[in-house]
Amino acid sequence: MAVPKRRAIVSLHREVERLVAQSGVQDGLVLINAMHITASVFINDNEEGLHHDYEVWLENLAPFDPSSQRYHHNRTGEDNADAHLKRQVMGREVVVAITAGQLHLGPWEHIFYYEFDGNRRKRVLVKIIGE
Amino acid sequence: MAVPKRRAIVSLHREVERLVAQSGVQDGLVLINAMHITASVFINDNEEGLHHDYEVWLENLAPFDPSSQRYHHNRTGEDNADAHLKRQVMGREVVVAITAGQLHLGPWEHIFYYEFDGNRRKRVLVKIIGE
Amino acid sequence: MAVPKRRAIVSLHREVERLVAQSGVQDGLVLINAMHITASVFINDNEEGLHHDYEVWLENLAPFDPSSQRYHHNRTGEDNADAHLKRQVMGREVVVAITAGQLHLGPWEHIFYYEFDGNRRKRVLVKIIGE
Numbered sequence: 415m416a417v418p419k420r421r422a423i424v425s426l427h428r429e430v431e432r433l434v435a436q437s438g439v440q441d442g443l444v445l446i447n448a449m450h451i452t453a454s455v456f457i458n459d460n461e462e463g464l465h466h467d468y469e470v471w472l473e474n475l476a477p478f479d480p481s482s483q484r485y486h487h488n489r490t491g492e493d494n495a496d497a498h499l500k501r502q503v504m505g506r507e508v509v510v511a512i513t514a515g516q517l518h519l520g521p522w523e524h525i526f527y528y529e530f531d532g533n534r535r536k537r538v539l540v541k542i543i544g545e
Numbered sequence: 546m547a548v549p550k551r552r553a554i555v556s557l558h559r560e561v562e563r564l565v566a567q568s569g570v571q572d573g574l575v576l577i578n579a580m581h582i583t584a585s586v587f588i589n590d591n592e593e594g595l596h597h598d599y600e601v602w603l604e605n606l607a608p609f610d611p612s613s614q615r616y617h618h619n620r621t622g623e624d625n626a627d628a629h630l631k632r633q634v635m636g637r638e639v640v641v642a643i644t645a646g647q648l649h650l651g652p653w654e655h656i657f658y659y660e661f662d663g664n665r666r667k668r669v670l671v672k673i674i675g676e
Numbered sequence: 677m678a679v680p681k682r683r684a685i686v687s688l689h690r691e692v693e694r695l696v697a698q699s700g701v702q703d704g705l706v707l708i709n710a711m712h713i714t715a716s717v718f719i720n721d722n723e724e725g726l727h728h729d730y731e732v733w734l735e736n737l738a739p740f741d742p743s744s745q746r747y748h749h750n751r752t753g754e755d756n757a758d759a760h761l762k763r764q765v766m767g768r769e770v771v772v773a774i775t776a777g778q779l780h781l782g783p784w785e786h787i788f789y790y791e792f793d794g795n796r797r798k799r800v801l802v803k804i805i806g807e
Contacts, residue, residue, distance in 0.1 A: 441674075442674060443574070443576060443674060443705070445771050445772075445773055447771075447772075448782070449785065450782055451720045451721050451782070451784050451785060456633065456637075457637055458632070459582050459618075459629060461618060461621060463616070463617035463618040463620050463621060463626075464617070464618040464626060464629055466617045466618075467618050467626050467629070467630065468630070471630055475606070475737070485725070485726075486724075486726070486728045486729055487723060487725040487726040487728075489725050490723065490725060495725075495726060495729050498720055498726055498729070499729065499733055502718065502730075502765060502766055503633060503634060503765060504633055505633070505636065505637075505767065506718075506767075506770065507770065508637065508638065509640055509771055510578075511576055511578075511670055513672070518670060519580070520579070520580030520581055520582070520668065520670075522582050523580065537782065539773055539780060539782075541705065541773035541775070541780065543674075543703075543704060543705055543806065544674065572805075574705070574707060574803065574805055587764065588713065588768055589764070590713050590749075590760060593748075594747070594748035594749040594750075594751050594752060594757075595747075595749040595757060595760055597748045598747045598748055598761065599761070602761055606737070634764060634765060635764055636764070639768065639769065640709075640769060640771055641707075641709075642707055642709075642801055642803035644803070649801060649803065650711070651710070651713070651799065651801075654711065654713060675805060
């Protein structure tokens with residue numbers, strides 16, 4: 415998936431639904447995880463105001479600072495230490511039940527990818543097990 | 546489950562133990578997740594002082610504020626943006642191993658539901674896989 | 677595993693790789709979780725500067741304070757309330773896909789144990805399911 419901005423919240427929901435249907439698995443689990451260490455997969459509301467609130471809140475908890483004064487990680491030449499911190503708050507992965515061939519979710523649960531250091535192609539792993 | 550307060554920590558431990566025993570699964574995994582996006586399932590100590598500390602700490606990290614100045618989500622008419630933030634710190638789900646027909650946990654691990662926007666009935670999903 | 681300091685980040689990566697290979701499982705999931713409630717298992721960069729940044733950041737979010745003024749949990753005689761809070765930020769567990777008999781990870785994903793209240797022996801659970 416192309417992530418053309420530094421930070422972005424991208425819905426994975428339809429694609430995960432499609433992959434689960436295609437798998438034919440009726441009863442099992444699906445793991446959805448970022449394959450990058452500056453990104454998260456999370457489940458929450460599909461509402462733009464809330465996504466804005468996450469941005470502001472995470473920036474306050476772990477501010478972007480490309481200097482190497484605040485973050486030692488940036489002494490390696492990187493500028494993305496804050497992204498490694500933000501990702502820990504939002505999590506790496508979600509595990510969702512599959513029941514009767516479908517994602518077994520509450521009515522407002524929506525699956526998202528959250529990129530904290532984008533501007534390049536990114537990958538998500540969807541692993542389905544069951545029968 | 547009825548959650549008669551706005552915020553509450555409710556033990557799920559005995560119920561999950563019961564469901565695992567009832568399933569007959571000897572070796573596998575159990576996923577326990579909130580079906581709501583303003584709640585968490587987490588594992589930690591069954592100790593009231595610590596639960597009080599979580600309340601104070603989370604309120605400090607993501608304060609309740611029903612206005613729509615601080616949180617854009619509350620422009621939708623909701624007042625629970627803080628609950629969507631707190632849930633991300635505590636997590637949506639836990640995955641626990643089943644070995645020899647029982648929850649495979651450390652001695653102090655206890656499974657809880659954490660509600661951040663209650664006063665109504667709430668649901669938790671317990672999904673058991675294995676053989 | 678011996679954790680001779682109060683706080684330490686310990687790589688589990690090679691050991692999990694070894695256990696997955698030994699299991700013979702070609703396609704499945706592996707759950708890796710702390711069996712202690714003052715510790716985390718997480719996936720992020722194998723880079724010392726970043727590990728230093730986690731230390732500073734978590735200490736700021738949930739400061740160590742052995743007194744029972746700040747943390748009620750410490751009224752039980754414990755001094756580790758901060759460790760129970762830090763563990764929630766970093767998470768209890770990770771679930772990783774197994775594909776073609778190997779851990780299915782992105783290029784920089786590395787599995788770590790993070791101890792927040794050590795100075796004693798600690799245990800991690802590695803549960804492999806699949807076929």
